[in-house]
Amino acid sequence: MNRKQVQSAIKIKNMNKFHVAFKFQTTAPRSCFTGPPGAILTPGESIMATVFQFVEPPYNNEKPTKQKKKVKFKIMSLKVKGVIDVPELFDELIDLVAVEQIVQVVFLDVAHPSPIGS
Known part of the structure; x- marks a missing residue:
C-alpha cells in the first residue's frame, strides 16, 4: 500500500486557575x-x-468523504496539583476525568476540493 503521512495542528489552552493534565x-x-x-x-x-x-489513497477514485474508515480523537483532561507522569495518571484516575472532548480531525488532500460544506 502507498500510505502517506498527513498532519493537523490543534491548540490546547488551560483556561483554569489550576494545573490541568490532558491526554x-x-x-x-x-x-x-x-x-x-x-x-x-x-x-x-x-x-x-x-x-x-x-x-x-482512495480506491477506484472514491471521494475522501466516502471512505469507510473514520478515525476519532478524544481529549481527556484532569485537574492536577503540579507536574506528574501523565500516562500513569490517566490509567490510575480514569474515573475522575473532568472533561472529555471529542475532536473531529479532517485530513484533506490538497489535490481534492474540500468536503466540508458539501
Missing part, C-alpha cells in the same frame, strides 16, 4: 498519533499539539 485518545492507535500525546498545562498556558495520521 489524547484515538480509535486508530496504529495509524494515528499525537505530539505530544499528553502534558500538564499551568494556568493560562497553551500548547500546539500535532495530530499525525497515515492514510491510504
